[in-house]
Amino acid sequence: MYMELEPxxxxxxxxxxxxxxxxALAAYPYEAAVLLWLALKQAEVLRPASPKISxxxxxxxxxxxxxxTVGEVLESVERLTVRGFLERAxxxxxxxxxxxxxxxxxxNLPARFRVDWKAAKASAPVPxxxxxxxxxxxxxxxxxxxxxxx
Numbered sequence: 001m002y003m004e005l006e007p008x009x010x011x012x013x014x015x016x017x018x019x020x021x022x023x024a025l026a027a028y029p030y031e032a033a034v035l036l037w038l039a040l041k042q043a044e045v046l047r048p049a050s051p052k053i054s055x056x057x058x059x060x061x062x063x064x065x066x067x068x069t070v071g072e073v074l075e076s077v078e079r080l081t082v083r084g085f086l087e088r089a090x091x092x093x094x095x096x097x098x099x100x101x102x103x104x105x106x107x108n109l110p111a112r113f114r115v116d117w118k119a120a121k122a123s124a125p126v127p128x129x130x131x132x133x134x135x136x137x138x139x140x141x142x143x144x145x146x147x148x149x150x
Contacts, residue, residue: 002117004106005045005053013045014106015058021085021100033064034076035085039096043103 001022006012015036025032036058040046045053053059068076077094080086085101086094096102106114 002109003055003058005055005058007055007121010106012106013043013103014109015039016102016104018100024083025085028079029061029064030068030072031076031080031083031085032061033068034073035080035096035101036061037065038077038086038094039101039103042096045103 001017001019003015003017004012005015021035022032025035037046040053065073077086081088081094085097087097089095109117
């Protein structure tokens with residue numbers, strides 16, 4: 001799965017998640033957040049002059065980092081290492097297994113793939129405003145519902 005840092009920038013970097021890694025980490029948001037943070041740090045994206053990140057999906061993956069203690073981050077690093085997503089470089093540093101995740105330049109993706117990806121994004125439905133659920137909805141028609149529907 002590819003996630004652009006800045007979807008509107010043609011020269012953006014792309015986070016390339018191996019599908020199996022993403023599936024394996026779906027139930028472990030702390031570990032997914034730490035792996036993404038380490039990948040961007042390793043790619044030197046997290047510095048003052050770095051490209052901006054405006055991808056909502058990446059932002060959601062990052063959310064747990066706001067709540068983790070240093071100990072929880074280190075524990076996540078250990079779990080990621082045991083699971084094979086990280087490799088120890090030395091006592092104080094790790095490298096990301098490039099099969100699990102890489103940060104690449106969008107221009108390094110095959111041209112045909114980029115054309116197809118752009119077409120798919122252009123034809124994707126744009127989400128509209130949220131619709132208020134009907135008053136005759138199972139969530140409203142629970143045990144305390146009145147005969148008028150809620």
